[in-house]
Amino acid sequence: MRKLHEKTQIEFADQIGVSQGTLSEIEQNKYNPSVEVILRIHDKYETDIEWLLTGRARADLDHKKEFSITGYEFDILQQLRKLSQLDREEVEEIIMLKLKWKAK
Template sequence: MAYVGDRIKKRRKELHLTIAQVRDKTGISTGNLSEIENGKKLPSAPALLGLSNALNCTCDWILRDDVSDNITLKSDISLDNFEISLIKELRTLSKSEQIEIFEIIKIKNKLKGEKSSPSQLDNSSKLA
């Protein structure tokens, strides 16, 4: 039972959510959520569904200790351990630093696209 609570608490903290914020998203009382996180009780089916939505993970991930730490998001995106680590590191940065890194990624992707675009290749062959 404690394992379920540990996973819920871990995920809540990864998302930087307070118990009050999870309560507001799920309707689970603060006391019940605290008991769930501390392994004193298991979430009911409706509470489990609410937690799954609030924590953006599957019910399977919350309940089963044989499910890997790759969190399957509700949007069917699966993150590997590297991606989870990358997200954790990004969260240590300020919003402006996160935006700067995002802009760098967009520029790199745009440059990759330009290097392989047919019009770019046509222009370079005309120069030769």
């Protein structure tokens, strides 16, 4: 999340109300964030709480069918949302070409 928003540990830690050392330990899986920290991240970055807690995201596909995505996939989706509609369509075309070439 921090890298996606191009924040240093100090900047991100300040935004979510923890020390840089605590953030470092959270990122290294040495420490679990408190509920308060999770809620601050959710509020600041409009991130799905379920994803923050479990790594799984909820979708309203097929009437609330649950699916999970990796952190990497989530980061890609976040980056995609920053693009214009035209750029998104170009990315989709590139993906479709890659899949077509792979199928051959």
